Structures are given as structure tokens and as C-alpha cells.
Amino acid sequence: MPDGVIGGGWSYVIAAYSVTVAVLAIYVWSLSRRSRRAERSQRDES
């Protein structure tokens, strides 16, 4: 494929970007959940 240009790549681009954003959002959500849980258990302790 040295000369031809790959067309119709947008669907892949959109997929890649949305997966990235989704995964990072899920990770942030899990961090916040864990952080709340850790804070709660620390409060219970003291």
C-alpha cells in the first residue's frame, strides 16, 4: 500500500478515542469509589 491512501479511517479513530475516554473514566470512577471506601473505613477505625 505504498501509494494508496487508506480511506474511511474515521470509524477506527472514533472507536479508539471513545475506548480511551471510556476506560479512563471507568478508572477514575473506580478510584473515587475506593477512595471513599478507604476514607470510611479509616473513620470507623478512629
Added chain:
Amino acid sequence: MNIRKLLVLAGLGLAAVGTYFGLFVAPPERHMGDVQRIMYVHVPSAWIAMLLYTLAFGFAIALLWSGRQKWDDLMVGAIEVGVVLNALLLVQGSLWGRATWGVWWDWDVRLTTSLVMAILFAGVLVLRRMAPNEERRSQWSAVATVVAFIDVPLVYFCVRWWRSLHQIQSSPDTVDPAMVLPLRLNSFGLLFLALAWMLWRAAIERSSRRASEVPLPTRVAIEESAHA
């Protein structure tokens, strides 16, 4: 707390501008067309994941050297965020590969190495969950981190030799200046975000460790029953 918020804000801002430039301003690549825009998230993911692993390696060495638990908190933060970015890297790479090579997966040097790398560092996280107590947990994770980190270049070289018999890897064209800007913006954005998450994860680890700390007499009792 404040530094984390600052990092998140800076990171989100940079990444937003970078993504805008990457998607709508930068020209499509000569051969790959628009698909190449995946690069603006793909390459930063790779860079930052590698950076986080390197940091984790540094923290592991510091932990083994000093025995201070605070390095363990940072280490787990770096590895966890690194593994997340590494997983993203694999998905983005796979999509890109499908678009350009027509296959989801190719046993190419970088793909293979990043897959092995993800498994290795995910293994560290698995080992952590299984460790019998806190001190073992931090030392074991540090040991596994050091070994994994040293292993990555070995895997890379080996796969390169292994592949070299089949095909020479095509090198990307020199990057257009218009492409450099979004790449740079996104890289710094992701860097700040990743650092913020790493610190956040470290803070969680620290507070859950405090919560699990038990007063001395109780601990003595627990240890005795464990050794009996």
C-alpha cells in the same frame, strides 16, 4: 490534594486542546489518511505507560533500599495507572492495526512487547493481592516490579530478532510539524493526568493501610496465633 487538582485541571485542559488539534486541525497523514489520528492518543499512552513503569521501578528500588512503606504506595499507584494505559495501548494498537494492516493483531515487536509488559505488571498487582501480610506485600511487589522492568528490554530484543527473519518493520515517515503539536499537548496532558491518578491511588493505599493497622497487643496476638 491541591497539587492533584492542579494536575487534573492542567491535564484535562492540555488533553482537550491536544485532542481538538489532533482530530480537526492536523492534516491527515499521506498514506494512512485519517486513521493516523489514533497516533495522538496511542503514542502518548505508550510514552506515559513506559514512564510510569520506570517510576515504579525507581520506587521499587527505593523501597528495597530504605524499607519505607511510602514507596510502596507510590509504586502501586504507578503500576496500576501504567497497566491501565498499557491496556489502552493494546486496544488502540489493535484498532490501528486492523485499519492499516487489515489484522487485529500482528506479532510485531512493539505489540508483542507491550502485551508481555502488560501481563508482567498486571502479575505484580495479582501478587500483591495474594501476599500474606503488609511487609511481604510491599517487598514482593518491589521484587516482581524490578524483575519485570528488567525483563522488558530482554523481551523487546528477543522479539525483534525473532521477527527480523520475517520482515523489516516499516518505519513511520518523519513527522509533520502540524502533527507534533497535538502529540505534544496530549502527551503532557496525559502525563499530568497519570501523575494525578498515581498520587490518588497512593493516597488510597496509604489510608487503607492506616485503617488496617492494629494496635500492638492485638498484633502480637495475631502473630502468635499465626506462628503457632
Added chain:
Amino acid sequence: MSSLLALLSKDLLLEWRERARSLSVLLFAVVTLLLFSFALGPDVETLREATPGVLVLALLLSSTLALNESFRLEREDRALEGLVMRPVSLTALFYAKASANALLLTFLGPVVVALAVVFYSLEIDVATMTRLVGLWCLGAAGLAAPGTLYAAMTSRLKSQDVALPLLLFPLVVPVLLASVKAMGLVLTGDAMNQLRSWLTLLLAFDIIYWSVCGLLFRFAVEEGE
């Protein structure tokens, strides 16, 4: 050094006393050969081509068995703790254990290679067989060092049978690749003179693993917990 030899001879003596266990590791390697021939079909050509990979996988699979066993012995009556309590450096402990494991895996080599020759109808002379066994030994050495390090950790866990391969297999990918490649070149002929470089690579991995894991072992085992 003298304590290293004492420990090594202890490990080998125990290995010999409990031959049944070492034999079961060997048997396991043989079964692996057998299973692969069923998985790949009866076609001799296919089997021949797959031989290097099958050999290395047999080594890899039997190694986890041997490694887990070697530390079960130390954990049974907490004997490892007794060793740690002696004025013995943990580094000596590591090298003794890793050598014992490497030797055990090495002993499997000739048998498994000979059986592979029979099962897969390889037409090779004694010199080629010797080279295969030699490569097997280098691979075994490359597995034994990280394997011993990780088995020392996972042997404390209830889920040790899952944990060890999970952690070890991705780690030894370089050894696996280099051994498969080198064995393939030995079997099919080395037209482009590449065997040497793979051999060097394999040796380099062995050296790196043995030194790094030796340095790290004292953190993996509880000394003053």
C-alpha cells in the same frame, strides 16, 4: 561457599531420597510430548516442524511442577525458617536452590529429547541430539533462576499452583523464544549462521537472570518479618 555446597547437597540428597517425585516430573514432561502429538495430529512433517516448540513447552510445564515441589519441602515443617535462622546468607540459599532446580530440569533433558526423537521420527545423529540437550540445559538454567525466586514467594500462598505459572511464564518469554529458535536451527540446519547469536542471547539471559534474581532473593524470603 561451604554452606552453599551443604545446602545444594542437602537438596540433591532429598531429591534422590524422594525419587518418586522427581520421576513424576519426568513423566509429566513425557506426557506433554504425547499430548502435543495428539494435538498436532499424526502427520510426521508437522510434528517435526513443531518439535522445538514442543520441547521447550515440555520444559516449561514440568518446571513449574518441579519448582513448586522444591519449596513444598521447605514449607512443610517451616524448614526454610530454620535455614534462615542459621548464619547462612540468603544469597547462598538462593544459588543452592536454583542450582538444584536447574540440575533436576537438566536431567530431564536427555530423556525427553530421546523420546522426542522416537515419537516424532526425527532423523538426527548423536551430535545433533547432544546439541539439543545442551540447549535444553541452557533453557533449564534460564528458567530455574526466576523460577526459584518466584516459587519462594508463591510457595507461601494457598493458590501457589496458579500463581507461579501466572507470574513466571510471561517473564521467561525471552528464554522461551531463544531456546525455540536455537533448537529449530539445530534441527533444520543453520544456513545463515544464526545459531551462534541465539546461543549468545540465551547465555546472556541466563547470566542476567541468575545475577538479578540472586540479588533480589533476600527480599523475597522473610528474614526478620
Added chain:
Amino acid sequence: MAVWLKGPNGSGKTTLLRMLATLSTPSCGTLEIFGLDVGRQREAIRHGVSLVSHSLYLYPGLTARETLVLWGRLGGVVLEPESVVAALDVVGLADVGDRRVGGFSAGMRKRLALARARIESPRLLLLDEPFSALDDSGCRLVQSWVREFVEQGGTVMLASHDPERATPICDWRVDLAAGQIVGLDRGAGR
């Protein structure tokens, strides 16, 4: 002298013995034995300290004699065959020296562990429940064995639940509760 560590379950007896045997590091404070720091000078301390704990650290595949020889070699001592036989004789295992530990009863294993603890003539002997798993004659053997060691100038610290057996042989009694020393007393027996 001999010191008896007394205290209910979970009072810190085993933990203290393990720290003295350099198997545990104190989480705070320092601990010195023979003027050596437990955290930093472990190797030097280990030559002079022996622990017999709940777990006996025996390999079922080795014979009694091999067990002792290995223990000596790990301390850098090459034992004469006669001294091995003598050590086994003290604990009444001379006849079974060439049998494998795997076939030993719990009492025999305990005796072997005791013999092994003294093979390198330590200065400090730590015994965690030395009377458990032993019959009457075994316990008497341990008692006289402890006294003999003390009279030769050694120090013994033993943790035990058995006042009848521990009191007669100990010079001092240390009461532990919840990780604290709550009492220190001249032993009643001596």
C-alpha cells in the same frame, strides 16, 4: 541462668522468642543480644543463639544424623561423627541415628530438634513450649538437659504453659500480658 516466660495465649511469648532468634525485627525500639543489634548484626548473633520452636524445621527425607551434620555445616562447623553420636545419645536417639526423620514420632522429632539446638554450643537457648509433644520421661530429660546447659554457663529462655515443669528449673520468671512485661520474679523453685 534460666528464665521462664509466662503468660496467656497471645501475650507475646513466641514473638519475643522469635525476635531474640532474629526471625522478627522489632517494629519499634532496639533489641541487643551479646551487645549486638538484632536488626543489623544478625549473622553474628545467629552463631550464638538457638531456637526450638513449635515448628521443628526438620526434613522428613534426612536421617537424624544427617540433620545434625547439615545444621553444623550451615554454621560453618564440620562435626566429628563421635560428637554427632554423643549429641544423639544425650536425647536418647543414638539407636535411630540412621533412620529417616519422616518415620519419627512427634516426641522423637522434638528430641532431635533439641539435640540439634545445642550442636553448635550456643550461649543462648530459646525454647518455645519445650514440654509439648513429650511424654513424662521426655519432659524429665528436657528438665535435666536445661539444668545441665545452665550449669555449663548457658542462658535459657523458655516459654511454657506448664508451671509444674517450668518452675523447678528456672531461676527467673517473667510474666507477660498483651505484649508487656507485667511481672519479674525470682523463680519459686530455686
